[in-house]
Amino acid sequence: MEKTMVDIERATTALKLLGDKTRLTIVGLLKGNECCVCEFVEILQMSQPAISQHLRKLRDAGLVQEERKGHWIFYKLNESSDIFPLVANVLEHIPEQKEKLEALEKSGKRIQCD
Amino acid sequence: MEKTMVDIERATTALKLLGDKTRLTIVGLLKGNECCVCEFVEILQMSQPAISQHLRKLRDAGLVQEERKGHWIFYKLNESSDIFPLVANVLEHIPEQKEKLEALEKSGKRIQCD
DNA sequence: TCACTATATAAGTATATGCTTATATTTGCA
DNA sequence: TGCAAATATAAGCATATACTTATATAGTGA
Numbered sequence: 227m228e229k230t231m232v233d234i235e236r237a238t239t240a241l242k243l244l245g246d247k248t249r250l251t252i253v254g255l256l257k258g259n260e261c262c263v264c265e266f267v268e269i270l271q272m273s274q275p276a277i278s279q280h281l282r283k284l285r286d287a288g289l290v291q292e293e294r295k296g297h298w299i300f301y302k303l304n305e306s307s308d309i310f311p312l313v314a315n316v317l318e319h320i321p322e323q324k325e326k327l328e329a330l331e332k333s334g335k336r337i338q339c340d
Numbered sequence: 341m342e343k344t345m346v347d348i349e350r351a352t353t354a355l356k357l358l359g360d361k362t363r364l365t366i367v368g369l370l371k372g373n374e375c376c377v378c379e380f381v382e383i384l385q386m387s388q389p390a391i392s393q394h395l396r397k398l399r400d401a402g403l404v405q406e407e408r409k410g411h412w413i414f415y416k417l418n419e420s421s422d423i424f425p426l427v428a429n430v431l432e433h434i435p436e437q438k439e440k441l442e443a444l445e446k447s448g449k450r451i452q453c454d
Numbered sequence: 455t456c457a458c459t460a461t462a463t464a465a466g467t468a469t470a471t472g473c474t475t476a477t478a479t480t481t482g483c484a
Numbered sequence: 485t486g487c488a489a490a491t492a493t494a495a496g497c498a499t500a501t502a503c504t505t506a507t508a509t510a511g512t513g514a
Contacts, residue, residue, distance in 0.1 A: 230433065234361055234368070237434045242359030246502085247352045254348075263461060276503060278462055297460055297511065312433040319344065319426040320351045360472085377491060390473060392492055411481065411490055 230311040239287050240309045244316055248272065249280050253303070253313065254323035256290060261327070262298040262337050269326045289313055298337055344425040353401050354423045358430055362386065363394050367417070367427065368437035370404060375441070376412040376451050383440045403427060412451055 232240075244250050248270060255261055255269065266277045281301060284290045288307040293300050304310060330336045346354075358364050362384060369375055369383065380391045395415060398404045402421040407414050418424060444450045 231435060232433055234364055234434055237430070238359050238361045238364050240359075241355050241364065241430065245352050245354075245356030245359040247348055248502090250348055250352050250355065264459095273504075274461070275463080275505085279502075282462080294461095294511085299461065309433075312430065315429050315433065316351070316355065316426065319346055319423075319429065320348055321345060362472090378489095387474075388491070389475085389493080393472075396492080408481085408491095413491065 230308060232309055232312060236309060237312065240289065240312060243283060243287055243289060244313070246280075248276075249284060250320065251323060252277075252280060252284065252301075253289065254317055254320055255327060256301060256303045257314075257317050257323070259324065259327055260293075260300045260302045262295075262300050264298070265327075265330060265335070265337060268335055269330060344422060346423050346426060350423060351426065354403065354426060357397055357401055357403060358427070360394075362390075363398060364434065365437060366391075366394060366398065366415075367403065368431055368434055369441060370415060370417045371428075371431050371437070373438065373441060374407075374414040374416045376409075376414050378412070379441075379444060379449070379451060382449055383444060 244253065251270060252266055255266070263274065263277055263281065266272075266281075267274050270277065281290065281292075285292060285301075288304055288309065290301045291304045293302070303313065307313075327336065358367065365384060366375075366380055369380070377388065377391055377395065380386075380395075381388050384391065395404065395406075399406060399415075402418055402423065404415045405418045407416070417427065421427075441450065
């Protein structure tokens, strides 16, 4: 595990973003996966604008990256960000979220583009 | 580094608390140290009630512990808390705060009880 | 070009948060 | 016993936050 340092300001920005259940779950889902907005909407059972707004905050702070693939915009963790090591470290302390993606897959709602 | 798991709710509570510059600095100062309220007031240049209120939140969530020593109430990290490993892990990514305590010491304002 | 789907943005609102000032509580000591 | 110092609590207020609903934008395919 890398231990990249970030200044207090940058750390509080990231921690504040992670200090919300919806966003922490989103980031947890992105550990090892790429997801599009509609998948978050389905898994988290929240409105599409609410999800979009959370994703924008995460993107503005550099925690996630977006990439359009046809109809969908996929999000993934921004591994080249200075705060990625901190984020990854935090994620090691919370339960895996991938069963939620597996459940999506079983129900046929998982989006695959490649 | 231990990797104790906590549920999402508990993690967001802790991360929300750490997602504030004042509180993150307080917790950073407590890494390896015990400090009393007046020291935080001096170092952070904030009002005593503001500091007290931050400390109460940290205590209510189990991140810190208090111990009275005569006139003063000293705070320290709660190392037996289920979220201590997460907190300690986060602190490895931010700069050491102890120069601030050393500066206090040089100016003769550090409180020592033992 | 048009309609449809996925996503983003904007504006409004209720609640949460972090301070302030004022006051209460607790302890040590003359 | 009473005062001073350290800390906590309470109430009030301005700002931040996380939704909502309505609308705009962008890509796909007929």
